[in-house]
Amino acid sequence: MAKTDEKSGCLQTLKFTDEFYMGLAMYLASLAANIGEVPVGAVVVHRTKGVVGTGINRREILKNALYHAEIEAIDSSCKTLGGWRLFECDLYVTLEPCPMCAGAIINSRIRRVIFGAYDVKGGACSSVMSMFDMPFNHKPVLSPYILGDKCSAQLSEFFKALRKTKKRRRRYIPPTE
Numbered sequence: 001m002a003k004t005d006e007k008s009g010c011l012q013t014l015k016f017t018d019e020f021y022m023g024l025a026m027y028l029a030s031l032a033a034n035i036g037e038v039p040v041g042a043v044v045v046h047r048t049k050g051v052v053g054t055g056i057n058r059r060e061i062l063k064n065a066l067y068h069a070e071i072e073a074i075d076s077s078c079k080t081l082g083g084w085r086l087f088e089c090d091l092y093v094t095l096e097p098c099p100m101c102a103g104a105i106i107n108s109r110i111r112r113v114i115f116g117a118y119d120v121k122g123g124a125c126s127s128v129m130s131m132f133d134m135p136f137n138h139k140p141v142l143s144p145y146i147l148g149d150k151c152s153a154q155l156s157e158f159f160k161a162l163r164k165t166k167k168r169r170r171r172y173i174p175p176t177e
């Protein structure tokens with residue numbers, strides 16, 4: 001992130017690393033958690049144009065299994081760029097993509113996929129299956145587990161809080177705040 005140079009007092013240039021964009025995806029995931037959704041966030045970054053699309057998980061609010069963060073990010077990127085071919089774009093997502101999203105990534109020709117936490121029960125990029133190793137007409141480059149510990153912690157904290165709320169409701173204990 002930006003640091004101030006001690007001598008000049010000027011801001012040093014931001015370093016647009018994988019960790020930087022994953023941090024952005026984590027921020028989006030926190031917005032999903034704020035509206036009661038499982039915290040998953042996604043960012044699409046164009047080679048020269050920077051961020052062209054973002055998405056958060058909205059399955060509960062929209063009551064629809066299709067509204068994963070990656071789908072929303074791909075949809076908004078296609079709208080921004082005015083086309084479906086995202087071959088100059090990389091996708092950052094806090095959780096390993098599922099088969100539906102991995103399919104959308106292949107279909108939109110995304111160049112590289114960078115994900116945070118592994119999804120051992122639903123991941124289609126190494127956990128349950130490796131869709132990008134199959135003989136499809138497009139093979140995105142994969143960078144797994146970038147800020148993986150932090151993304152995993154974000155998810156487990158959400159589920160921990162959810163379990164607490166459910167327990168409280170079952171025992172009829174009113175919230176403290």
Ligand SMILES: [Zn+2]
Nearest residue numbers: 068097098101
């Ligand atoms: Zn998905």
